[in-house]
Amino acid sequence: MRGLQNVRWLSALAALGLTPVVAQTWKPQVDVGYVYNNNVSNSIREEQTDGAVTARVEFSQVRVLTRDWQATMTFGADTAAWLEYSGLNLSHLDAAVGLRRKFGLGPYATKLDVRLQGLHQIADVSEWSGNGYHAEISLQKRFTPLLSASLTGDLRRFDAERYVYSGTVGAVTSAVVYDITADWRLRGSLRYAEGTQLSWCRESFPEFSGKGPQWRDGIFGGDWFPYQDEGHLRGINVSFGRAIGASSAVSLGYDASESRAGGHVYRNQIFSLNYIHAF
């Protein structure tokens, strides 16, 4: 039922994007894809795998304030429909404001972006629904027409209806983008994060079954329960993208991460395929 509500929200938003009035002043962008996660339960053993179809639509508007300052407003909605574990289905409605400072003239001037996003999460498991924010500061530098790099620091906070799904994560990401040809783009990034991590475990795993009161959300079966821990994560991401004209691109991504929390190591690999179109 909630999934149907999400679809209605997204349909309404997409329909809004097709109206010419909105299109004149706002730049819509859609991103549809498929993601495969080899440890969707974020477990240290009996890892569960699943794939999801994802979609995001956003409308952004850039306001040029002066030569060096730009403001951005973005409204977006996204959803993920997992093929096996529908309890993982999450949808978001978000709004963001951003401010860009460009230190000089031309494409090689350093850019500093600050962005604050508020979001509302709608989950199939209603206790996972809630509100959050995402603050981000990013320094970007282009070295040649083909090569650019960025350093990003961000902080995410989410408060769910049930505490176990809530958490705070701070991360630093360094990324390099290289355009191999006029169409093909290679992007690589390294990420370090600290904060809360959410995992699932079976009741039969004695090391975790004693961790506080257990609430079973039923996402992975009757005897699985969610728990959270504090830890740190190191991750690497590589993606290949191919431009399709000036407004579209497809990208294939690989993300590997290893997190350590409470003396345990969690490993995760994600493959993704996306199609992006900017109107």
Next chain:
Amino acid sequence: MRFKRLALLALFLLPAFSMFVTAAEVRVAATDHKGSPIDELVIWLEPLDAPAPPPTPDELQATVEQIDEEFDPYTIAVRKGTKVEFPNRDAVQHHVYSLSKPAQFEIPLHGGDETESVVLDQPGLVPIGCNIHDWMLSYIVVVDTPWFGTSQADGVVSVADLPSGRYQLSAWHPRMRQADERTITLSEGELNEVTIELRLRPDRRIRRAPSSGGASY
């Protein structure tokens, strides 16, 4: 008396007539080293035996549009002293600039249907960018001759009404490090065909297409 009038008329018409008779046309066909025609190649001809005639007011007007968040045309040749207009056909603002040696200027933040202009009075290459949309790029080649043109998709560019004589033919494209130069001699009343084969570097422009995880701005 009648003969005298006719003689006088002939005297006036002779220079115009002789100009018509002696005018030459040059047709340049440019290909790259793979034999593909070169689009947007700028060529210009500088006379070696006489100074170039002074410009007429009509020659000193040119336009580089900002449309669909691109400059149009991508390459253009203009005569020294030309007033180049930059009309913004987009709903979004642009900020046109050049950091080149012949012309350093900024046209700050202009919105839809606004037209700003710059007079380019030094010969040379003037790359144009937009400070908001980094992928926007155009090249203006400022030359001190009335004879210039830009090739079409078939790689051909024609320049007409040249007096016969020797010229330096220069060709430049954004994918060339420096202009190709050669001396040619144009014959009276003839179509002079010149074939140029040029080695172009790969097209290395800033990509405009969006990437996953963010808008293309």
